Amino acid sequence: MRSQDYDRLYLSPPHLGRHEINYIQKAIEDNWVAPAGPNLAGFEADICAATGVPYCVALNSGTAAIHLGLILLGVGPGDEVLCPSFTFVATANPIVYLGATPVFVDSEPDTWNICPKRLREAILDRIARGKKPRALILVHLYGMPAKLPEIVALAQEFDIPILEDAAEALGSEWQQQPLGGFGRVGVFSFNGNKILTTSGGGALVTHDRALAEKARFLATQAKDDAPHYQHSELGYNYRLSNILAGIGRGQMGLLTERVKRRRQLFDWYREHLARVPGLTVALAPEPAGSRSNRWLTTILLGPPDPEADGPAAPAVTPETLRLHLETRNIESRPLWKPLHLQPLFAAAPMYGGAVCEDLFARGLCLPSGSAMTDGDLRRVKEALTEALE
Structure with missing residues (x-):
């Protein structure tokens, strides 16, 4: 199709x-x-x-x-x-x-x-x-x-x-x-x-x-x-x-309801993507005392290689996964590209960089709108499974 x-x-x-x-x-x-x-x-x-x-x-x-x-x-x-x-x-x-x-x-x-x-x-x-x-x-x-x-x-x-x-x-x-x-x-x-x-x-x-x-x-x-x-x-x-x-x-007046729904979507993704090979639902644990609105659900592709220098290179990249989702008319988006890698800020001082560079190299944001249905969620899961299996 x-x-x-x-x-x-x-x-x-x-x-x-x-x-x-x-x-x-x-x-x-x-x-x-x-x-x-x-x-x-x-x-x-x-x-x-x-x-x-x-x-x-x-x-x-x-x-x-x-x-x-x-x-x-x-x-x-x-x-x-x-x-x-x-x-x-x-x-x-x-x-x-x-x-x-x-x-x-x-x-x-x-x-x-x-x-x-x-x-x-x-x-x-x-x-x-x-x-x-x-x-x-x-x-x-x-x-x-x-x-x-x-x-x-x-x-x-x-x-x-x-x-x-x-x-x-x-x-x-x-x-x-x-x-x-x-x-x-x-x-x-x-x-x-x-x-x-x-x-x-x-x-x-x-x-x-x-x-x-x-x-x-x-x-x-x-x-x-x-x-x-x-x-x-x-x-x-x-x-x-x-x-x-x-x-x-x-x-x-809808804030409580919208946060509740975004958190439900996050929980659905975490449960149903747990056994999809090659990815993890990211930002899963909330540190003690924290409660996130789960504005966007994000995934990371492949665990980082502890022996590798620099960002990991999974077999399927966020971009190839994003393009596959587009074939099903599903919008997704890479994680934020670190600002110290942007040409606009090339001369700005930077402290560290390995963590955010690796996140950008491996991450993708999934559809997370609060009006999503269970059918919408299944469609995203099926498209992810197709690409990764």
Whole structure:
């Protein structure tokens, strides 16, 4: 059969509920179609309630939230910012927007997030070079909480503020506390592929009221308090629209349900792929105290060869497997290509690299949308089995 003989099975498509349309309709009826209005305030309040963080500013993307967060932490030209290499480029791009330099750090193999041992090495080396990092971006990859106790302790020891990139981790927890509130600033993404969506959007959260007010000011073109348009600082057009915030209001009521379903999908894959030769469902164990939203289920092909130098080379590569899934009209995606391997960041410092390079060489993300049926899951399993057997 040809790929077009199958309905397309996407990696992580939007999954709307029943109430989003009500908020949108009300906004249109009341003519609240600007980046202001009751949906916007309501959406921010919903995010605060879900995360336990008292202040929130809804923005038009998670990238905008990272950009403003770095500004709030004082990052500017010539500064250095610690950042995991194993993440999406949107984590690091705002560092460059500000004329600063990303300092990349390898992952650890348990959660795939920034490695505390390598992080200490990077901090000490940058300080020895006279370049104490201005900030640390902490990412929770694929919804899995990073090793927060060790990382937060390092940040406190060296007095480096944390920007917590929880773009993929809404609904994940550490010690029953939602992620997003462990740094001076936290950010979320509501892009179309996230566990909840506003089509396109993001949010900045913080425990500091002054930082939230500053973020709101900067996100609305930094307009001074005057009857005319007066500007003393550089601002940005980063606010979320009231209509898209209405989608967010309808989605926030579904967070518990959506996390439950993503975790069910992960458990199904782990159980039913256990005996498929040549692969393992990755990020299976949750470290003690962690609870992942399981945003995406990932697999690793072949165990690494302890005798080999560099990344392992399985007989079937992620790319050949991805192409085979495409013949069944199933979307999959390689794991993030480490940023230190990207031409854009070729000159950036990097500490370690073997762990994230091996993960990229062997990993693939599977369809994980919360609307998937058991039939969809069986179709993915059958296609994987075909390719690997």
